[in-house]
Amino acid sequence: MGSQVFSIEGTGGIQFRLWTFPAYRHLLNLNPGFRHPERGDRRPILPLASTSYDGFGKPTGLVLGCLPVGPQHPESDLPNEPELLSIYVTPEARHQGHGTVLIRHLEHRVRTAGSSRLSTVYMTRAGETDSLEHVLRRCNWSIPETRSCVYKGTLHQMQSMPWYVTTMPRHFDICRWVDVSREEISRLRESQMATGWIMPSLVPWYYEGGAIDPTSSVGILYRNEIVGWILNHKIGDNVLRFTCAFVRRDLARLGRLMPALSESVRRAIDVGFHRITFAVSAENSPMIRFAERWMRPWLSFSAETRSAFKDLTGDEKCTAPHRCRVTTVG
Numbered sequence: 001m002g003s004q005v006f007s008i009e010g011t012g013g014i015q016f017r018l019w020t021f022p023a024y025r026h027l028l029n030l031n032p033g034f035r036h037p038e039r040g041d042r043r044p045i046l047p048l049a050s051t052s053y054d055g056f057g058k059p060t061g062l063v064l065g066c067l068p069v070g071p072q073h074p075e076s077d078l079p080n081e082p083e084l085l086s087i088y089v090t091p092e093a094r095h096q097g098h099g100t101v102l103i104r105h106l107e108h109r110v111r112t113a114g115s116s117r118l119s120t121v122y123m124t125r126a127g128e129t130d131s132l133e134h135v136l137r138r139c140n141w142s143i144p145e146t147r148s149c150v151y152k153g154t155l156h157q158m159q160s161m162p163w164y165v166t167t168m169p170r171h172f173d174i175c176r177w178v179d180v181s182r183e184e185i186s187r188l189r190e191s192q193m194a195t196g197w198i199m200p201s202l203v204p205w206y207y208e209g210g211a212i213d214p215t216s217s218v219g220i221l222y223r224n225e226i227v228g229w230i231l232n233h234k235i236g237d238n239v240l241r242f243t244c245a246f247v248r249r250d251l252a253r254l255g256r257l258m259p260a261l262s263e264s265v266r267r268a269i270d271v272g273f274h275r276i277t278f279a280v281s282a283e284n285s286p287m288i289r290f291a292e293r294w295m296r297p298w299l300s301f302s303a304e305t306r307s308a309f310k311d312l313t314g315d316e317k318c319t320a321p322h323r324c325r326v327t328t329v330g
């Protein structure tokens, strides 16, 4: 018997909360909101959720996506486009076409809403990514591209890395980021507008909206001028995410980020954090090379985030070998 897929409406999504990531569970109320409010994400979206059922009416999977809605916050120039946020099929229902019809269903809803493109970003997971990428390929999505490398471990593992130091180099100093004045931030913005010296994905004001950890988030000063920052967010009990780490390019070449990172690690331990996670953008190839050589061997976990998209303008018929019924339940 084929699978059926239904759009979820009203409060129907809450019962499937364990079928998406903790960070997306708030979206299952299906009200307009933000993808990552905890990170200060200011891109307004409308969640779209659909569930699949087997021939006996048993739920087998959930796809969660979103459409952009309303005006974007003027300070956020991150793209806001329809996105496949997560997909999950119960282990016993896999390889029967449920994943394929869930993705097709989301494509249909996004196309019906008038959008011409659907994209996704996901993290590689041993034993699971091949299946997802197989489904994407079958649904004519683009070839996935690596966007970032993700690392997880503990602060004590960071302290055992060879670059970890206990003193700052001459002329360098550290301040708490929350103590950096508005005037100094304005000056940074002006110099960025004038010369573009900060890698666009690492400008600090994108990351200030969420509650940054006040103790371990630091500004890096060189001869009393701000030349870098390490901005961290608490993402769970004892878990800290190093969200954004940057130092001016000429100083980065001299390894000046590492003493500041060491200090941030020390401060995080002092306030009780234990585990850490961070991601390095694929476009930041010097940092990827550094992380792969001098950090990953000491950490417990690494993976990639990859992105893919589908152009929805083609008049594509559902070619999946499984029945795809588009229905709405309240």
Ligand SMILES: CC(C)(COP(=O)(O)OP(=O)(O)OC[C@H]1O[C@@H](n2cnc3c(N)ncnc32)[C@H](O)[C@@H]1OP(=O)(O)O)[C@@H](O)C(=O)NCCC(=O)NCCS
Pocket (backbone or CB within 6 Å): 085, 086, 087, 088, 089, 090, 093, 094, 095, 096, 097, 098, 099, 100, 101, 122, 123, 125, 127, 128, 129, 130, 131, 132, 134, 135
């Ligand atoms: C990814 C996922 C949703 C796919 O669901 P599904 O219902 O099994 O998908 P389908 O049955 O439509 O298609 C799966 C296809 O992948 C293929 N496949 C499975 N494992 C594979 C592997 N290791 N390598 C290549 N192809 C693989 C299957 O053979 C099948 O293709 P086929 O129908 O041509 O034989 C499901 O595996 C899942 O929930 N995984 C865990 C959650 C996850 O990783 N989500 C993605 C990140 S959000």
